[in-house]
Amino acid sequence: MEGLLFLAHRIPFPPNKGDKIRSFHLLRHLSTRYEIHLGAFVDDPDDWQYRDALKPWCASIKLLPLHPRRARLASLTGLLTGQALTLPYYSSRELSRWADELAASGAVTRGLAFSSAMAQFMPASLARRVLDMVDVDSDKWTQYAPTQRWPLSWVYAREGRKLAEWEARVAQDFDATLLVSRDEAALLQARAPHARHKIGAFENGVDAEYFSPARDYPNPYPPDVQGVVFTGAMDYWPNVDAVGWFAERIFPAVREAVPAAQFTIVGSRPGGAVQALARQPGVVVTGSVPDVRPYLAHAACAVAPLRITRGVQNKVLEAMAMARPVVASAQAAEGIRAEAGRDFILAQGEAEFAHAVVAQLRTASSAAPARDCVLAHYDWARNLSAIDPLFEAAPAAATVLETCPA
Numbered sequence: 533m534e535g536l537l538f539l540a541h542r543i544p545f546p547p548n549k550g551d552k553i554r555s556f557h558l559l560r561h562l563s564t565r566y567e568i569h570l571g572a573f574v575d576d577p578d579d580w581q582y583r584d585a586l587k588p589w590c591a592s593i594k595l596l597p598l599h600p601r602r603a604r605l606a607s608l609t610g611l612l613t614g615q616a617l618t619l620p621y622y623s624s625r626e627l628s629r630w631a632d633e634l635a636a637s638g639a640v641t642r643g644l645a646f647s648s649a650m651a652q653f654m655p656a657s658l659a660r661r662v663l664d665m666v667d668v669d670s671d672k673w674t675q676y677a678p679t680q681r682w683p684l685s686w687v688y689a690r691e692g693r694k695l696a697e698w699e700a701r702v703a704q705d706f707d708a709t710l711l712v713s714r715d716e717a718a719l720l721q722a723r724a725p726h727a728r729h730k731i732g733a734f735e736n737g738v739d740a741e742y743f744s745p746a747r748d749y750p751n752p753y754p755p756d757v758q759g760v761v762f763t764g765a766m767d768y769w770p771n772v773d774a775v776g777w778f779a780e781r782i783f784p785a786v787r788e789a790v791p792a793a794q795f796t797i798v799g800s801r802p803g804g805a806v807q808a809l810a811r812q813p814g815v816v817v818t819g820s821v822p823d824v825r826p827y828l829a830h831a832a833c834a835v836a837p838l839r840i841t842r843g844v845q846n847k848v849l850e851a852m853a854m855a856r857p858v859v860a861s862a863q864a865a866e867g868i869r870a871e872a873g874r875d876f877i878l879a880q881g882e883a884e885f886a887h888a889v890v891a892q893l894r895t896a897s898s899a900a901p902a903r904d905c906v907l908a909h910y911d912w913a914r915n916l917s918a919i920d921p922l923f924e925a926a927p928a929a930a931t932v933l934e935t936c937p938a
Contacts, residue, residue, distance in 0.1 A: 536566035616694035667843035713867030737912030836864035852902035
């Protein structure tokens, strides 16, 4: 088997955790065709335990510690060099040297960079180089800017501009660039028209057997509680903004109409702002849990009140796979192949969100069409098979758009 260099900004494990879901399934799929040489950063000390778990899919593994506080300080050098701050945040001479030595030795002939930041480490000499950008992150920073006071508003606006320049550059340099949805791909194509023919999308999948409503899950909620649940990493600012907005501006009206309602925020690393929400009546913050499925299975509904986001939200797909009604904002539903009113409930604004959640609490219905939608469009094996030609001789990434299920 030929060797493939797989570079990820975070260790791609465990396979059911946030932004690691896509990278893990990519790695596992590619390992059936290539000998994988994995290089990745570890930004959570708990993740070192997963090194051995990755060995079945990897010929070699290079993990490097990333200390977020130090990385944030290092990122400020971008203000002097004119770079996007994201690039020096992940700067590593050791990773660059390791990747270059593998390429020079002939151990790898192809490469997959997972996230635009990892493109800086991919040797130019490889026969085929594919970038999974996942989201157009620059647009997220641009959305952040108006929500902040100066100087953060200036820093975020600058990051949006500089990172957009980097994204367009690497899309031109790589043989193919992939995004998580057609909407994301279209946005990057508009920003990098000269690379348009090399930009495409492959959609996420959901392990529908794992996220199955047919299993018997223990009920994590107290008796006589009607659960409203949000799942997601709670050190991610759009999630923090979403649960804060829902808990403070929407949930009081829900609880007034349905006194048994409980809003449960399930996710790792909640900061002080999220933990403080638990002071409100009926709001519970769990922190990290070993399994989110019981919280979904026994909830009356899941909510995704995101106001700033990019790409496809796994939290929405997983709740749909569990046949749970999902009340989602337009931003949270963006890029998902689902029909509002059938597969999920679309809500905008505080009053509309509260009304939609109350309606679900009062009906306590399941959402079988939502699971059917996931089964139809979000099968990992089918979606991943579309990327295989990109590592061969010539086809453009746009082909992936054409082969995605209609």
